[in-house]
Amino acid sequence: MASMDELLAIMARLRDPARGCPWDRAQDFSSIAPYTIEEAYEVADAIARDDRAALKDELGDLLFQVIFHAQMASEEGAFDFDDVARGLRDKLVRRHPHVFGDADANDAETVAANWEAIKREERRATDDDPSALAGVAAGLPEWLRALKLQKRAARTGYDWPDVAPVLDKLREEIVEVEVELAQGADPVRLEDEIGDVLFVCVNLARHARVDPGAALRQANAKFERRFRAMESLAASRGLAFDALGLEAQEALWREVKRLQADGGHAGS
Numbered sequence: 001m002a003s004m005d006e007l008l009a010i011m012a013r014l015r016d017p018a019r020g021c022p023w024d025r026a027q028d029f030s031s032i033a034p035y036t037i038e039e040a041y042e043v044a045d046a047i048a049r050d051d052r053a054a055l056k057d058e059l060g061d062l063l064f065q066v067i068f069h070a071q072m073a074s075e076e077g078a079f080d081f082d083d084v085a086r087g088l089r090d091k092l093v094r095r096h097p098h099v100f101g102d103a104d105a106n107d108a109e110t111v112a113a114n115w116e117a118i119k120r121e122e123r124r125a126t127d128d129d130p131s132a133l134a135g136v137a138a139g140l141p142e143w144l145r146a147l148k149l150q151k152r153a154a155r156t157g158y159d160w161p162d163v164a165p166v167l168d169k170l171r172e173e174i175v176e177v178e179v180e181l182a183q184g185a186d187p188v189r190l191e192d193e194i195g196d197v198l199f200v201c202v203n204l205a206r207h208a209r210v211d212p213g214a215a216l217r218q219a220n221a222k223f224e225r226r227f228r229a230m231e232s233l234a235a236s237r238g239l240a241f242d243a244l245g246l247e248a249q250e251a252l253w254r255e256v257k258r259l260q261a262d263g264g265h266a267g268s
Contacts (some may be wrong), residue, residue: 007063008081011071029072033139036065049219094118132156143212146202163207170204173197229256 014024039062046054065079074080095118098105105111125136132155136148149172153159159167180190205212230252234241241249 007067008071013068015071015075024068024217027068027072028071032065032068032072036062036069037139037141039065129241141213143198143202143216146199147206147212150203150206160203160207163204166200166207170197170200173200224257226253226260229260 013019014021017025039058043055043058043062046058066084070079070081070084091189093100095115096111097103097118098114100110103114105114119135127134129135133149133152136145136152138145142147150159160169173193177190177193177197180186180193202212205215230249231241233252233256234244242253
């Protein structure tokens with residue numbers, strides 16, 4: 001608790017109108033929000049890399065974001081860090097009746113179902129929006145918001161029965177993109193059609209019981225790994241990768257893909 005008090009005191013000093021940091025004083029909730037999202041992703045990255053030292057550091061950065069927002073709210077008289085902590089404490093107790101009450105939940109699936117049911121009741125008590133989609137935050141990464149919207153709709157019964165019709169829908173949406181491209185690709189309509197493709201891709205992942213965020217992270221990592229290997233392979237042969245034609249670059253891609261599939265290392 002002493003360390004927490006020190007952190008809160010440091011944050012208050014950084015925001016002090018007379019003696020604080022000019023950059024920190026100039027910030028508001030909107031300007032800090034992107035940093036908050038970035039820090040959460042850096043926590044996830046440290047976990048994916050299984051780097052405990054980095055995770056400790058990134059969790060500290062994420063905690064700083066909470067402290068920053070709480071300090072700004074305190075200056076407005078809206079709430080302070082203690083209010084945030086108390087609210088979290090109350091929520092954890094309220095949403096774990098199987099631990100702090102007399103409810104039964106013998107597996108993780110039951111706990112998750114109870115958690116969502118309690119959340120729905122909380123929303124009904126505080127939100128006038130009757131929709132099943134109420135409360136899905138607009139500030140989420142769009143792929144995650146798509147996933148949450150789909151899950152909410154599925155609870156009402158509005159869902160594909162299995163993965164087959166989702167694949168059919170994906171093919172249909174891709175054809176619609178092809179039609180738009182063939183007709184001259186009106187930017188607004190093309191954006192709309194490609195958005196439909198991406199939305200259905202998230203739906204496909206959900207029905208296949210694949211985390212779309214994890215799948216995309218793996219695809220990004222694979223692309224980066226192969227691209228860097230291509231650059232390395234070209235350099236080992238005295239070639240500048242960006243000076244090669246597309247055909248030569250594609251040949252390197254195929255070579256790297258084969259090497260990595262065989263467990264080899266490009267450039268070795």
